Amino acid sequence: MRATVIYGAGDVRVEEVPDPEVEQPTDAVVRVVRSCICGSDLWPYQDREPDEKGSRIGHEFLGVVTDTGSAVTNVKAGDLVVAPFVYSDNTCEFCTEGLHTSCRDGGMYGVAGVDGAQAEAIRVPQADGTLVGLPVGEDDALLPSLLTLSDVFSTGHHAAVKAGVAAGTDVTVIGDGAVGLCAVLAAKRLGAERIVLMGRHTDRTDLGREFGATDVVADRGEEGIAKVRELTGGSGTHAVLECVGTKAAFEMGVGAVRAGGTISRVGAPQYEEGPIGSRVFRDNVTITGGIAPARHYIPELMPDVLDGRVEPGRVFDRTVGLDEVPAGYRAMADREALKVLVKP
């Protein structure tokens, strides 16, 4: 079969690889029906050291189960399923607490001998704990929105949940990428009142407004902070959802959050040290968030997708075949595409 392999910055190839097979009794093999390219795939695409061995890549997918290991009982061949971007057993102490990303038996796709999802098929470890059945057919118009449960919508939702967004909350969302837009949608879904979206790409912020943003701030840095404060009577917002991952974005969060408020990060931080000194302490600012336990959220979010109450799949603005995945990376890196859907 064909699968996507990254060999270093800017070097993504689609190649012939061995067909995946059940290796462990807890595995399933899934024929990928839809996959996509994640903003977080762009970090290695920008700066990974060259490596002639290469690594499989891609961690968001839905597809049809084709084979299962002897211990798998929750899904069977023929089932259409969606997978969260981290696999997990759904039974350990962390999963029980809703923190599937810290599962004792869990892990990431594309590392340590585990397949990537930008491929024709994929071996899924811990299939019983990971895969969630979809009550639709494999040509359903809802597939793009259902695919966002795998990562981007669940991640935006995680940002909002960890920030305590509820009815009436005022929110700043930093970043107009697919996660930022999904964070707007998630905040709106949870009842947020004022949602300030910080982003400078009009086509994206326009979609953000349709998702629920009440205000858009195109400025960055101190000017951006000043605009958010101006919109909130000088105070900043109770919740800040940081959906970029750069230090500059986090610093904007520190500037825009209200005293007593929360900065919730879901953009993977591209920094190890950040400003958590006097301002954060004096104003009792909470810093939270992290990698989203999508598996935990899928049962809650799926009904709203199936009912059409939310349409997170609108973040996909380009669809490619598997062979065009390298072009999809370039388009996202060059900001020509917001988020690329892959139809193998």
Add this chain to the structure above:
Amino acid sequence: MRATVIYGAGDVRVEEVPDPEVEQPTDAVVRVVRSCICGSDLWPYQDREPDEKGSRIGHEFLGVVTDTGSAVTNVKAGDLVVAPFVYSDNTCEFCTEGLHTSCRDGGMYGVAGVDGAQAEAIRVPQADGTLVGLPVGEDDALLPSLLTLSDVFSTGHHAAVKAGVAAGTDVTVIGDGAVGLCAVLAAKRLGAERIVLMGRHTDRTDLGREFGATDVVADRGEEGIAKVRELTGGSGTHAVLECVGTKAAFEMGVGAVRAGGTISRVGAPQYEEGPIGSRVFRDNVTITGGIAPARHYIPELMPDVLDGRVEPGRVFDRTVGLDEVPAGYRAMADREALKVLVKP
């Protein structure tokens, strides 16, 4: 009257100063019955630049009201009252949210023309919102414990509350100073099960055990982290209460907290940048806490002090008169005293 003035590192003097008077209609003047020296007073005592003007110092006190401005209605001359270490109006939007330390009309003692509390008397701004009546006499044996409501016990309680400590929570407390010991007491009061106290002064950790610590870890750094993990099956504790304020203490917190857990800081951070990168993000660690809104907590905590259910006043291990305050600073800086009570 006499008051304590700090002129720079190591230079604390008790001097004759003008008697305080009501200056604003919202002021009260309080004759100080008990004050004390705070761990946070030791930061300027260690490193403040010399300044020939000097600054009043001290922010924890209880005493008897001697005069009130025309707008003060909640307290009157003759009342014994305790004051939180930040004054506040108790009516603004922040106070209403329980964040009195961000009060729109609030502020700190010892700065910008406001008196310090290590003195015979003190002018209290926003007296109606700040002062809380005490239903005891001015020689009551409970005064030391009641004085801790002003700062140190309320601060320990804030650490525990912000970390979400509840029945059954496992907690690490970093620091065996008075705040750390009060954090142990507060965590125990809120129902914590396992309380690991990190500290190396046996006399202090012994009191910590009496306050509720189930384990004591004397090691620091990586060794200390390893010990906490050993005690918790490798996972770390859900709550870490960081009661020191150094970067090294925070780093121990990052090492000792469980995935999905919370580091709650109440030691004023002596650093501007801290490690909030990959480990914190990958494990969904929350960083919270800050300067404690003692005024918010006093009504909840006072009944337990009056009933003797908690005895936070046991952190005081030395009592001095006002003229001995400089010696009290030396004793605390040299770790000869845990916390010094001042009886003007």
